[in-house]
Amino acid sequence: MELILATQACIVEGGIRQATVRKIAAAAGVTPGLIRHYFPDKDDLFCATYKFTMTEMARLPVLAAQDIEAGAIERLHLFVRASLSSPVMSPRHHQLWASFTSLMRSVPALAAVHRDSYLEFRQECGSLVAEVLREQRQAVSTRKLDQLAAAVNAVLDGLWLEGCLASDLFEAGEIADIGIRSVDALLGIDSN
Amino acid sequence: MELILATQACIVEGGIRQATVRKIAAAAGVTPGLIRHYFPDKDDLFCATYKFTMTEMARLPVLAAQDIEAGAIERLHLFVRASLSSPVMSPRHHQLWASFTSLMRSVPALAAVHRDSYLEFRQECGSLVAEVLREQRQAVSTRKLDQLAAAVNAVLDGLWLEGCLASDLFEAGEIADIGIRSVDALLGIDSN
DNA sequence: ACGCTTATTATACATATGTACAATAAGCCC
DNA sequence: GGGCTTATTGTACATATGTATAATAAGCGT
Structure with a gap:
């Protein structure tokens, strides 16, 4: 450790x-x-560190989305805001994430870790989206649901990248605001 | 070369x-x-290669968006589709992109290249979005426009990542479709 | 053909790096 | 305290790596 x-x-x-x-x-x-x-070798240490880092990063957003008091939309918003705020969104985490993903090609074990954490995060997006749609009495096919989850996941990833690397171009909390509005737009939720 | x-x-x-x-x-x-x-040293070679790679990647989407015959929305769609299709979206380009971004911390010159290409791409998003809004007679503040550009840029980045790394989870052209629908949703365009 | 610039090679060096292994210290159960 | 497992160190090695430099070849204008 x-x-x-x-x-x-x-x-x-x-x-x-x-x-x-x-x-x-x-x-x-x-x-x-x-x-x-x-550790048998250095790559194994990297692998363990990667796994640890991804768990660390997913913790806060997932925790925020578990607010049992809140409605589905609000939970999704909490999830988005946690994902797009410090410390999840930070140069530190980007550096870690970027370093490991760049090694995926040469270290297959790292690719497996990436795939796992990616699927886990996307599934979390999917669950939250599904609950929102259910709350809105909106019925969609599983295929459409998967696509919405992919889109939400993409906005979060993209904004996270922007925020980690160009935080100077945004005001405090602005990225999270953009994220919430974008996710609402994707799901057809009328903000305000 | x-x-x-x-x-x-x-x-x-x-x-x-x-x-x-x-x-x-x-x-x-x-x-x-x-x-x-x-090249004075290895990092300089990497820097030149990074610049070349980013130019190479931006070429097709920008070219696609220059279709003078098409309307603003259609041009935006062409831009999105080119960004989220082979060869722009490919494991090859991801590997290159990821490798260089992971070096930004240790090689400041690479960070500068990244910043430049990021701003350029985001500005392209912004121009296209602005034209669409003008075409729709929708007036928005520059701030809102910037935020929309950031959101569109984010969806593209995020979906690009997903497509590069998990293309097996999607059908051919599906990611581009998701991208177009997502961008439409962000801009309040009624698809279909 | 000459001279000059550019392209290219061959070789060398100092160091960084992952790995291996034997030796030693520490913790702990009975 | 003896004996066993685990933790930790020190040192050594083979190799990979970035860099430097002198030497050689090639191109080319005049």
Whole structure:
């Protein structure tokens, strides 16, 4: 666990390139040899760190959407706002995410982690969308539902990217506002 | 130019990690020393390759949107479809894009390239959106227009990501269809 | 043919890097 | 406390890697 946090720190500070076994060990306050005691090789450590990071990132939005008091639309809005606010939306998380996705091609295990977390997040989008539509007494085919989930997921991903990398172009909370309005538009909800 | 193409090939094949000076030179059919004759260092070669790649990717969508015969909405649709179809949307381009963005932190010059191409693409979105709104006699503030452009840009980015990485989950052309419907919804256009 | 610029190679070097392994320290159960 | 498992270190190695530089070939205008 210490090693995973140290790996995150190294990647955030200098990107994948600088995240060497030695630097990670130094950041964790141990010697390089220890890493191989816990992980068969460096890619395995990266894989564990990737998994941890994705879980960490999905936690807040999913938690926000579990507000049992709220209605479906409100829950979706909470989910969107949590996804498009700090700390989920941050240069730090983008750096981690980008670093790992760039390794998918050379490390198949990382591709599997990505696929898992992607499907999980998209399913969360799908559930929330489904509840909203049910609340609105709107019946749609599963295919249309899947497509709506993909679209909602896409807006969130895209705005998340913009927010992580160009937060200076937006005011505080503006991206989340755009996200909520966009999702409403996608689902045909009349905002205001 | 040969070197830039060789760099692309190496990154696509094995990711940034395997894109070493020697492998790039081998792919280009030259010796490693030649690279330093044209580029001060490796990061500079990466920078040039990134710029080339982004230009390459923006070409088709921008070209498609220049159809002078078509109306504003149709031009926007052509733009969306080109952005969300092969070859713009492909594992190849994703691998290139992901590799370079993961280096932004450690190579500031790459961050500048990213910022430029991002702003350019977003502005293209903005122009197309503005024309559609004008065609619809819909007046909006510049701020709202910027936000709409950001949202359209986000949907395109997000769907592009999904399509590059999970094309097996969609049928041919389905992502582009979703994109067009989503953009229509964002702009309040009644599809069909 | 000459001279100059550009293209290209060959070789070398210092260092960074992932990995391996034997040795030592620490924790813990009986 | 003895003995066993686990945690941790130190060191070594083979190799990959970016970079530097001198030497050579090629192109080309005059």
